[in-house]
């Protein structure tokens with residue numbers, strides 16, 4: 001039986017019989033989507049984000065080459081693997097298709113076993129690529145974005161905020177007395193506590209462009225584009241309230257009998273002429289102040305006045 005998380009294959013062919021044959025072939029193992037012309041293929045690709053497209057080369061109105069060209073030009077669709085299925089069997093045709101970025105080129109009439117084997121092969125490549133992306137971008141313990149990913153997104157969002165004259169808020173959140181927590185409850189319990197804090201941070205993020213990342217050992221970085229200092233502080237208040245509600249015991253903390261966090265924050269004002277590293281340092285300085293002032297609190301840099 002097809003697994004619930006079956007990979008999605010879009011079949012784009014103007015010939016109903018071909019669609020039917022390929023569809024029946026792939027259905028037992030994959031989630032199959034069908035398109036009968038190029039425009040429909042692009043629309044379905046955007047809507048369903050398939051893992052692979054079996055793309056007929058010769059279709060009226062928009063041929064397969066044009067569909068592939070448009071897929072590659074769209075950042076949301078450019079990564080989708082494409083296998084051309086074509087009646088054109090000259091080596092030049094095959095070479096042209098592969099040169100355009102198709103993963104493979106299958107000549108009609110095709111052998112069903114070979115089609116299945118090639119589809120399986122390319123879907124395996126897709127799975128492996130996803131796994132690599134995950135390893136490169138996600139922190140294994142907390143499942144949050146890792147520092148590498150954060151740094152990448154931070155630069156992009158900082159540039160976007162500067163370009164568009166929009167605010168950008170950054171908070172650094174650090175668990176209080178975590179060394180004592182580990183010492184008292186053990187490292188595995190420390191890991192669980194860290195995961196709980198990470199979950200709260202992730203669910204506190206409101207917009208798709210917000211990002212919660214694990215920046216260091218017990219320090220998280222929260223990035224909130226298009227968010228002013230007031231809104232950002234409300235988000236952090238919410239996260240701290242949820243943590244207080246969890247009331248994770250911390251007997252040896254000098255701050256409180258439960259696990260607490262300190263937060264340092266800074267917001268890039270639309271009129272500020274600050275570099276990305278300076279904004280980060282500002283948040284870090286506020287975190288230091290929050291720690292110095294007794295922990296279990298938020299200290300946010302007062303936004304510089306408008307000139």
Ligand SMILES: Nc1nc2c(ncn2[C@@H]2O[C@H](COP(=O)(O)OP(=O)(O)OP(=O)(O)O)[C@@H](O)[C@H]2O)c(=O)[nH]1
Nearest residue numbers: 174175176177178179180182187190191217218291
């Ligand atoms: N369990 C666990 N502990 C971690 C992890 N990463 C870092 N730590 C621990 O976090 C502790 C951080 O200690 P410190 O930097 O002294 O900070 P702290 O004890 O939280 O004190 P303050 O931040 O000043 O309140 C260290 O003991 C690290 O071993 C992790 O992934 N899992």
